[in-house]
Amino acid sequence: MHNSRKQLVAGNWKMNGSLPLLNQFQQLFAVQQFNNVDALLCPPFPYLISAASDTNTLRLGAQNLSEHNSGAHTGEVSGEMLREVGCEFVIVGHSERRSDNQESNHLVAEKVQQALNSQLIPILCVGEPEDIRDENSHLAYIAAQLNAVIKLVGISEFSQLVVAYEPVWAIGTGKTASPEQAQEVHAFIRDFLSKEDLEIAQSVRILYGGSVKQDNAAQLFAQPDVDGGLIGGASLDPQAFLAICQAADV
Numbered sequence: 001m002h003n004s005r006k007q008l009v010a011g012n013w014k015m016n017g018s019l020p021l022l023n024q025f026q027q028l029f030a031v032q033q034f035n036n037v038d039a040l041l042c043p044p045f046p047y048l049i050s051a052a053s054d055t056n057t058l059r060l061g062a063q064n065l066s067e068h069n070s071g072a073h074t075g076e077v078s079g080e081m082l083r084e085v086g087c088e089f090v091i092v093g094h095s096e097r098r099s100d101n102q103e104s105n106h107l108v109a110e111k112v113q114q115a116l117n118s119q120l121i122p123i124l125c126v127g128e129p130e131d132i133r134d135e136n137s138h139l140a141y142i143a144a145q146l147n148a149v150i151k152l153v154g155i156s157e158f159s160q161l162v163v164a165y166e167p168v169w170a171i172g173t174g175k176t177a178s179p180e181q182a183q184e185v186h187a188f189i190r191d192f193l194s195k196e197d198l199e200i201a202q203s204v205r206i207l208y209g210g211s212v213k214q215d216n217a218a219q220l221f222a223q224p225d226v227d228g229g230l231i232g233g234a235s236l237d238p239q240a241f242l243a244i245c246q247a248a249d250v
């Protein structure tokens with residue numbers, strides 16, 4: 001049971017893909033119909049304009065945005081610009097950005113704020129590295145990541161965002177969290193948010209990410225607090241990504 005939460009399956013191409021691959025996705029998804037899942041593609045910035053379309057079988061998101069509105073920030077892209085080219089969503093605080101670009105909990109919160117100001121739906125990524133899981137402090141680690149955002153934007157804004165739980169040790173490793181491990185953390189996140197606002201906690205979508213493939217997707221999505229997935233590697237294969245979207249469309 002997922003209450004009335006519609007599932008969301010988001011493909012994160014990271015720094016991969018090409019225009020021909022985008023074209024394959026567009027052709028395949030133009031003829032699909034989904035009932036209870038939003039399918040979302042987050043390609044790199046240069047492909048966003050070409051990826052925008054009128055069909056809503058493949059919605060559009062970016063992988064990052066600036067914490068600033070505009071101005072002298074060479075190489076940065078604002079939320080307004082993303083909105084202008086047709087993005088509805090933006091991934092914020094992916095673990096690769098937290099580690100490669102030293103994005104702190106506070107900076108991630110600022111980016112969530114910018115996304116909301118630009119009428120984009122932030123997909124706020126949280127999740128623990130392996131050593132934190134090994135010492136069994138992952139729940140406190142995730143609580144701190146959530147708290148930074150709650151403190152800056154307020155719990156009421158969580159009605160406008162999506163949370164993605166991505167254990168860092170499961171990203172790109174082929175080592176998926178078991179459905180039970182995912183459910184434990186998803187239930188913790190929902191419970192944590194419910195202490196702030198019960199109704200918002202019940203409505204917020206919580207995605208699982210980390211080595212989701214077409215053969216493990218259905219089991220993960222069947223967990224009561226898993227409302228879809230954030231898909232890296234498997235989102236580069238149109239048929240595999242479609243199969244994952246279909247696994248969520250129940």
Ligand code: PGA
Nearest residue numbers: 171172210211231232233
């Ligand atoms: P993966 O990546 O599916 O390749 O593990 C997930 C992600 O980083 O969003």
